[in-house]
Structure formats: structure tokens, C-alpha cells
Amino acid sequence: KAGVTQTPRYLIKTRGQQVTLSCSPISGHRSVSWYQQTPGQGLQFLFEYFSETQRNKGNFPGRFSGRQFSNSRSEMNVSTLELGDSALYLCASSQKTGQRVFGNGTRLTVT
Amino acid sequence: AQSVTQPDIHITVSEGASLELRCNYSYGATPYLFWYVQSPGQGLQLLLKYFSGDTLVQGIKGFEAEFKRSQSSFNLRKPSVHWSDAAEYFCAVGAIITQGGSEKLVFGKGTKLTVNP
Numbered sequence: 025k026a027g028v029t030q031t032p033r034y035l036i037k038t039r040g041q042q043v044t045l046s047c048s049p050i051s052g053h054r055s056v057s058w059y060q061q062t063p064g065q066g067l068q069f070l071f072e073y074f075s076e077t078q079r080n081k082g083n084f085p086g087r088f089s090g091r092q093f094s095n096s097r098s099e100m101n102v103s104t105l106e107l108g109d110s111a112l113y114l115c116a117s118s119q120k121t122g123q124r125v126f127g128n129g130t131r132l133t134v135t
Numbered sequence: 136a137q138s139v140t141q142p143d144i145h146i147t148v149s150e151g152a153s154l155e156l157r158c159n160y161s162y163g164a165t166p167y168l169f170w171y172v173q174s175p176g177q178g179l180q181l182l183l184k185y186f187s188g189d190t191l192v193q194g195i196k197g198f199e200a201e202f203k204r205s206q207s208s209f210n211l212r213k214p215s216v217h218w219s220d221a222a223e224y225f226c227a228v229g230a231i232i233t234q235g236g237s238e239k240l241v242f243g244k245g246t247k248l249t250v251n252p
Binding site: 125 | 167169178179180184186227238239240242244
């Protein structure tokens with residue numbers, strides 16, 4: 025059974041640019057959530073999607089957005105990148121409560 | 136709001152020694168509790184979880200954790216550590232946000248484990 029796939033694994037962007045990260049959940053998992061991991065703030069919840077609808081959102085600025093497609097694949101977008109957005113972005117999918125499986129993440133570096 | 140505290144940022148143990156990683160949580164209701172492990176450059180792997188019932192839960196790789204409601208703790212233990220256990224360990228509390236079942240995980244800052252040969 026394939027795991028959660030995040031692409032790309034690594035990204036380097038310049039301040040002011042925008043970036044889109046992709047997450048393919050485990051087959052049959054309809055919930056996808058995103059987390060940001062930084063050395064200073066640790067792991068922080070960004071948002072969660074279920075059946076193409078955002079049903080929960082963390083405390084991040086509007087520059088962070090996401091969406092989910094009918095096949096449950098999800099993308100997150102960060103516009104007007106700042107140096108502080110450099111982080112490991114983790115996606116997790118689940119079929120039911122408490123069963124979240126994480127991908128290996130996308131490492132974003134903003135220069 | 137829920138929160139998780141992992142008091143130890145870094146722990147070093149010798150291979151074969153026992154291990155206990157501490158985790159304290161704050162949550163108004165009965166929490167879902169998790170321990171995850173992260174190796175460098177990797178995502179999070181679930182070691183074990185507690186939802187209800189038996190307060191001593193067994194996980195993968197020989198780990199176990201005990202839920203103590205009176206102490207708001209969920210400490211992770213392993214009787215004999217292997218060099219391959221060197222990684223970062225995260226405790227998390229899961230809260231059901233909506234009736235639809237949306238859950239949000241709140242993580243501790245993590246404990247980095249070094250294993251000496």
C-alpha cells in the first residue's frame with residue numbers, strides 16, 4: 025500500500041515568489057491536513073481538508089492557502105514568500121479520527 | 136486550548152539502557168494522545184496512541200506509554216534502547232474540533248534522543 029506522497033521533496037525559492045506543494049494521500053483517505061515544522065516554532069497545524077472542503081484552519085496568515093481535489097489530492101500554496109516561511113511542510117492523510125499518516129515532507133528554503 | 140510539554144529537549148542514553156521520555160498535556164476533555172518519531176529528513180511515524188481503555192499502551196519497535204490522568208502525563212518508555220532508536224520524538228494531543236470529526240494535532244517541541252554505543 026503506497027504511503028502519503030509529497031512533491032517536490034526540496035524547493036528553493038526567492039522572497040516574494042509563490043510556491044505550490046502537492047500531497048497525494050493514501051488511497052481511500054479523504055482527510056488531508058498540513059503542518060509546518062520549523063526549529064523555532066516546532067510543528068504547527070496549517071489546515072485540514074475533507075471532501076474538497078476546508079473544515080479546520082490554524083493560525084497562519086492568508087498567504088497560506090490550500091485546496092483539495094475530487095481524488096483527495098491536496099495542494100497548499102504560499103504567496104509572497106518570506107524568509108520565515110522556510111520550513112519542512114508535512115502532509116498527513118487519514119480515513120478516520122486518530123489514524124493520521126504523515127508523508128516525508130517538502131523542505132522549502134526561501135532565500 | 137490544548138498544549139503539550141516535553142520537558143527534555145535532548146536525552147543521551149547508552150545502548151541497552153532503559154529510556155523514558157516525558158510528556159505532559161493540557162486539555163479540557165479526554166484527549167487522544169500520540170507519540171511520533173522522526174528520523175532526519177523524514178516525516179513522522181506513529182509509535183503508539185491512546186484513545187481510551189487500558190492506560191498502558193503498546194506500540195511498535197518495543198515502545199510503550201502510560202496515560203496518567205491525575206498527572207496529565209503520557210510518558211514513553213522502552214526497556215532497552217537500540218542504536219537505531221536515535222531520532223526525535225514528539226508527543227501530541229489530538230482534539231476533535233467539529234462534529235464532522237475534524238481533528239487537530241498539537242505537538243510538543245520534541246525530544247532528541249542520542250544513543251551512545
